[in-house]
Amino acid sequence: MKNTQDNTLYDVIISGGGPVGLFLACELALAKCTVLILEKVEDPHSPLKQLPFGLRGLNSPSIEALYRRGLLQEMELHKRFKTPHISTNPKPGEKAPGAGHFARIPFDRAKFDTTQWKYRLPSSLDTSIFTSMEEIEEVLSRRAENLGVTVKYGIGLTGFEQTEEGVAAQAGNQTFHGKWLVGCDGSRSIVRKAGGFEFAGTEPEFTGYTAKVAIADPEKLHTGGITTERGMYLLSQVDYLIMQDFDGGAFHNSGQPITLEHVQATLRKISGTDVTITALHTSTTWTDRARQATAYRNGHVLLAGDAAHIHAPLGGQGLNLGLGDAMNLGWKLAATIHGTASEGLLDTYFTERYPIGVKVLDWSRAQVVIMKPNPHSRALNAIIRDLIDTPDGATYFAGRVMGVNMHYDLAGKHPMVGYSVPNFEFEDVNTINDEMKDGYPILLSFENSVTLGSFADEHQLKYISGAAKENFGLNALLIRPDGFIAWATEREADMEELQQALDHLFIK
Ligand SMILES: Cc1cc2nc3c(=O)[nH]c(=O)nc-3n(C[C@H](O)[C@H](O)[C@H](O)COP(=O)(O)OP(=O)(O)OC[C@H]3O[C@@H](n4cnc5c(N)ncnc54)[C@H](O)[C@@H]3O)c2cc1C
Structure with a gap:
């Protein structure tokens, strides 16, 4: 990277070009903000981002968010790991590839009662798919570049100070200037630490290992996952090993290198065998430390993704949580920068996203409690297993992992307010999700209405009208740029009520 002085005043500087930083940059650039990403890694193609290490499960809110911006359509991996469409009738006994698990107890797709999942339609998108870190970052980087985002690789943020114009960020031996700084720099976020954010939570119970290995005598091990009296191991594809060693996170925290000898000793201890590992190709450790920033904003500095919250990757939720942060924050920060909303709108980023993080x-x-290798956890695990085996249990647990009932507590009379807009399908085959690529707020009317059309024009809303195959008895809706319903009515629109909803949306 050539070390030339950059004197631009960016609307937003993002520290960290992982999936959350990239997605946020795309959202901001789509809304016509100038964005600089500082990414400390020179080469983003780490082996840990490639398959199988980099495999990531996306849930319903992430799938919708990426589809709405035309990004999911550019991804290929999920087609290879295609899961059956949840809203069609599953065949009895059908297994649930990709449907997920709770504490490694898989859900039986055939038991799902999808009528308990609100506002789903035959045209609804999948509720779980797979991508990889490599693929998602590739697709997002390409989009960011096309939208004019400046990305500087190999320049990590080292500190910053808040100034009158916003933030002066130090990286390399340069200072970059932005009106806002967002820390998307992962679990060890410099922005969080230097910004004085409190990171409250619980300490780990275990060290988790993910490793690509060669094993001389794999027949000594179980295939698939098994919990023993000393921990858990899972061997798949002969060479892909996952372990949980309940050492209180000691090894992960020690900072020691992960050696073949150590992985072998841990596997021997957990499996109770004398299995021999002949090669350790790639490995990483992780824990179930669970912490969350108690504020996501301090002045002109914000946090998103792993910088704002960390937890065990059990059931794969972290990326989903971070992408949700980015989708929620992008349009709000852009409207604040452009002066089309009051600063109060940014406060709703925290009030809406923090409780979602708490739940995750x-x-x-809760999963860690029933995975521990002790008699009490085993007893509780057996009860949860029985519950998950019932239709209501499978539906509840899978629904939570897939985020199908995820919603925000927004003010509004209609019960659909705060939910992600159902994928209404119009007569011309287009769906509402296809109409959101530009990130505008939408006024949707199922009947053509001159009054609503002029209201939309006057307030720079995208107006869409037309009959839908199914409309849940609605007449019209106001949809936020992130696809969540801000107002809905089953009767002819009360214009005063709609105006209030719009004012409330942008906190005017
Ligand atoms: C084994 C494992 C499996 C997982 N499986 C799933 C799953 O199936 N589904 C799911 O939703 N989640 C999963 N997760 C979690 C998910 O990977 C993370 O939550 C997600 O990567 C967070 O994205 P992020 O952009 O916030 O942070 P990161 O992906 O950590 O990206 C942060 C970026 O910031 C950069 N950076 C760091 N410091 C600086 C600095 N000072 N200056 C500039 N740049 C900096 C880093 O180089 C990095 O590129 C899993 C995690 C693990 C460990």
């Missing part, structure tokens, strides 16, 4: 952290803690 607790979900991961």
Whole structure:
């Protein structure tokens, strides 16, 4: 990277070009903000981002968010790991590839009662798919570049100070200037630490290992996952090993290198065998430390993604949580920068996203409790297993992991307010999700209405009208740029009520 002085005043500087930083940059650039990403890694193609290490499960809110911006359509991996469409009738006994698990207890797709999942339609998108860190970052980087985002690789943020114009960020031996700084720099976020954010939560129970290995005598091990009296191991594809060693996170925290000898000793201890590992190709450790920033904003500095919350990757929720942060924050920060909303709008980023984070952290803690290798946890695990085996249990647990009932507590009379807009399908085959690529707020009317059309024009809303195959008895809706319903009515629109909803949306 050539070390030339950059004197631009960016609307937003993002520290960290991982999936959350990239997605946020795309959202901001789509809304016509100038964005600089500082990414400390020179080469983003780490082996840990490639398959199988980099495999990531996306849930319903992430799938919708990426589809709405035309990004999911550019991804290929999920087509290879295609899961059956949830809203069609599953065949009895059908297994649930990709449907997920709770504490490694898989859900039986055939038991799902999808009528308990609100506002789903035959045209609804999948509720779980797989991508990889490599693929998602590639697709997002390409989009960011096309939208004019400046990305500087190999320049990590080292500190910052808040100034009158916003933030002066130090990286390399340069200072970059932005009106806002967002820390998307992962679990060890410099922005969080230097910004004085409190990071409250619980300490780990275990060290988790993910490793690509060669094993001389794999027949000594179980295939698939098994919990023993000393921990858990899972061997798949012969060479892909996952372990949980309940050492209180000691090894992960020690900072020691992960050696073949150590992985072998841990596997021997957990499996109770004398299995021999002949090669350790790639490995990483992780824990179930669960912490969350108690504020996501301090002045002109914000946090998103792992910088704002960390937890065990059990059931794969962290990326989903971070992408949700980015989708929620992007349009709000852009409207604040452009002066089309009051600063109060940014406060709703925290009030809406923090409780979602709390739920995800607790979900991961609850799994740890029933995974511990002790008699009490085993007893509780057996009861949860029975519950998950019932239709209501499978529906509840899978629904939580897939985020199908995720909603925000927004003010509004209609019960659909705060939910992600159902994927209404119009007569011309287009769906509402296809109309959101530009990130505008939408006024949707199922009947053509001159009054609503002029209201939309006057307030720079995108107006869409037309009959839908199914409309849940609605007449019209106001949809936020992130696809969540801000107002809905089953009767002819009360214009005063609609105006209030719009004012409330942008906190005017
Ligand atoms: C084994 C494992 C499996 C997982 N599986 C799933 C799953 O199936 N589904 C799911 O939703 N989540 C999963 N997760 C979690 C998910 O990977 C993370 O939550 C997600 O990567 C967070 O994205 P992020 O952009 O916030 O942070 P990161 O992906 O950590 O990206 C942060 C970026 O910031 C950069 N950076 C760091 N410091 C600086 C600095 N000072 N200056 C500039 N740049 C900096 C880093 O180089 C990095 O590129 C899993 C995690 C693990 C460990």
